[in-house]
Amino acid sequence: MPDKVILKVKEMETYIGQYHILQGINLEVLEGYVTVLIGRNGAGKTTTLRSIIGLTPPSQGSVEFNGEMIHGLPPYVIARKGMALVPEDQGIFSQLTVEENFKIAMYKEDKQTLDRKDWILDIFPDLKPKLKLKAGSLSGGQKQMLSISRSLVNNSKLLLIDEPSKGLAPIMVETLANAIKQIKDHTTVVLVEQNFWLASEVGERYYIIDDGQTVQEGVMTDLVNDKVLQKRYLGIGTKE
Amino acid sequence: MDIFVNLTIAGLSTGMMYYLLSSGLSLIYGLMGVLNFAHGSVFMYGAYAGVLVFGLTGSFTFGIIAAIVVGAIVGYMMERLVISRVYGQHLAQILLTTGLMLVLNELIKIPFGSNILPAFQPEALQSSWQIGEIVIVKYRIFLIVIGLVVAIILNAVMAKTKLGMTVRAGVQNPEMVQVLGINIKRVFSFVFVLGSALSALGGILMAPALGAINPEIGLMYQMTGFMVVVIGGMGSLTGTLFSSLLVGLASSYTAYVYPDAATAVIVIVMIVVLLIKPSGLFGKGAE
Ligand SMILES: Nc1ncnc2c1ncn2[C@@H]1O[C@H](COP(=O)(O)OP(=O)(O)O)[C@@H](O)[C@H]1O
Numbered sequence: 001m002p003d004k005v006i007l008k009v010k011e012m013e014t015y016i017g018q019y020h021i022l023q024g025i026n027l028e029v030l031e032g033y034v035t036v037l038i039g040r041n042g043a044g045k046t047t048t049l050r051s052i053i054g055l056t057p058p059s060q061g062s063v064e065f066n067g068e069m070i071h072g073l074p075p076y077v078i079a080r081k082g083m084a085l086v087p088e089d090q091g092i093f094s095q096l097t098v099e100e101n102f103k104i105a106m107y108k109e110d111k112q113t114l115d116r117k118d119w120i121l122d123i124f125p126d127l128k129p130k131l132k133l134k135a136g137s138l139s140g141g142q143k144q145m146l147s148i149s150r151s152l153v154n155n156s157k158l159l160l161i162d163e164p165s166k167g168l169a170p171i172m173v174e175t176l177a178n179a180i181k182q183i184k185d186h187t188t189v190v191l192v193e194q195n196f197w198l199a200s201e202v203g204e205r206y207y208i209i210d211d212g213q214t215v216q217e218g219v220m221t222d223l224v225n226d227k228v229l230q231k232r233y234l235g236i237g238t239k240e
Numbered sequence: 241m242d243i244f245v246n247l248t249i250a251g252l253s254t255g256m257m258y259y260l261l262s263s264g265l266s267l268i269y270g271l272m273g274v275l276n277f278a279h280g281s282v283f284m285y286g287a288y289a290g291v292l293v294f295g296l297t298g299s300f301t302f303g304i305i306a307a308i309v310v311g312a313i314v315g316y317m318m319e320r321l322v323i324s325r326v327y328g329q330h331l332a333q334i335l336l337t338t339g340l341m342l343v344l345n346e347l348i349k350i351p352f353g354s355n356i357l358p359a360f361q362p363e364a365l366q367s368s369w370q371i372g373e374i375v376i377v378k379y380r381i382f383l384i385v386i387g388l389v390v391a392i393i394l395n396a397v398m399a400k401t402k403l404g405m406t407v408r409a410g411v412q413n414p415e416m417v418q419v420l421g422i423n424i425k426r427v428f429s430f431v432f433v434l435g436s437a438l439s440a441l442g443g444i445l446m447a448p449a450l451g452a453i454n455p456e457i458g459l460m461y462q463m464t465g466f467m468v469v470v471i472g473g474m475g476s477l478t479g480t481l482f483s484s485l486l487v488g489l490a491s492s493y494t495a496y497v498y499p500d501a502a503t504a505v506i507v508i509v510m511i512v513v514l515l516i517k518p519s520g521l522f523g524k525g526a527e
């Protein structure tokens with residue numbers, strides 16, 4: 001059976017104010033894989049994720065999710081179709097407790113959802129003793145764990161994660177890599193990641209975004225071996 | 241001593257009315273950044289509807305119910321017809337709601353004229369208690385009790401229900417609430433209608449304390465309402481309650497010593513608070 005394309009983005013363009021930020025994004029995300037989006041700072045990776053889920057709606061092009069055109073729909077409708085976003089700033093409600101952060105995300109509080117929450121807490125055991133605390137009191141790494149956990153409670157088909165390793169200690173990045181490996185058996189992941197180690201550790205397919213356009217795609221292991229490509233778009237190996 | 245007690249009771253009861261007026265203003269700004277300069281008109285419509293129905297039926301309870309219903313209806317129409325078209329556009333909100341306020345203020349003059357309309361206290365609350373030298377006006381105590389009950393209910397809803405949780409989350413990060421599959425505009429509409437109903441409740445309750453109402457009370461109380469919200473911190477109900485009482489007390493004491501400064505003192509309190517904490521007493525500010 002051929003791989004199913006769960007998300008298909010075609011010639012997507014997005015303006016923020018008068019700025020033409022995205023100028024032609026094309027993606028085919030295969031169900032069951034981790035697809036990594038990489039590119040320099042300011043290349044448009046965050047805007048790509050935000051445009052897909054409708055926070056900065058594209059002005060041109062199309063977004064097809066699970067066989068349905070979704071561009072132009074409000075974010076809450078897109079989310080309900082089975083898409084979740086872990087934003088760059090984590091989007092934790094710091095005034096709410098950790099438990100409430102889970103609760104507000106739950107579409108239903110049935111047995112399935114509660115079981116799933118238990119499963120999530122087994123992946124991130126650090127959160128277990130913190131359920132009753134204000135989410136604002138968590139460490140940076142724990143907030144990231146909470147943000148990812150929260151995005152998983154509804155059994156979403158597609159998970160968009162924006163630079164989860166940002167600002168985390170190396171040991172936390174390893175924890176994160178392990179967590180993503182466990183998650184990917186249950187849901188398709190699109191991961192924006194600048195940390196090349198993490199990207200190559202969990203990524204299976206990649207897209208490079210440069211100046212608001214997708215310029216290169218392929219299998220992650222090929223990129224790992226292609227020093228020229230890395231140097232050209234990611235600035236890796238060009239230090240000093 | 242007796243003067244002090246009376247001024248305190250007057251200040252607290254007026255403060256509670258500021259709370260009813262301001263809680264809606266605070267939440268709608270906190271949730272969607274919406275500035276509603278017609279909110280005071282709802283207060284005024286509540287006062288007129290309540291006074292009218294009280295006069296017709298002789299029942300103050302019916303007057304209160306009428307005010308709440310009229311407030312909710314005016315609020316609902318305002319939100320659907322005007323506010324929902326200008327989400328995220330501050331200048332348009334200010335211009336449109338200010339225009340709306342002027343229109344509503346003129347409309348009320350068609351049936352009622354621009355003269356004052358006397359407003360009476362319900363008979364059961366007209367008397368006072370005398371404790372030694374101190375005379376306690378029953379109606380003022382009634383206002384404080386109602387204000388407290390509303391504050392307790394609002395706090396319980398915010399703390400215990402999923403709606404309250406959503407509002408608290410939405411005040412901090414409305415975008416993320418949407419990403420979690422929640423239609424924040426629906427939540428906002430509901431809060432807007434609730435806030436309008438509370439404002440109208442404030443109007444009918446305040447009317448007998450004023451003795452008479454006129455079309456200008458909306459604008460008058462709204463100015464104070466905005467200052468209360470700014471002092472307490474946009475989006476925080478606790479802040480709004482605290483600052484309502486603070487403002488009520490400050491203007492009550494000042495009015496006794498130097499009546500001309502009763503409004504000025506509110507502005508001074510606001511300036512001092514903003515200098516110390518620009519996001520208001522309980523505002524979220526930069527974390
Ligand atoms: N709100 C905004 N207003 C103006 N420009 C923006 C805004 N958000 C992002 N940009 C610009 O869009 C470009 C892409 O940003 P972003 O998608 O955040 O990049 P990345 O996530 O790849 O670092 C950058 O040049 C950034 O400056």
Ligand SMILES: [Mg+2]
Pocket residue numbers: 045046047088163
């Ligand atoms: Mg980014």
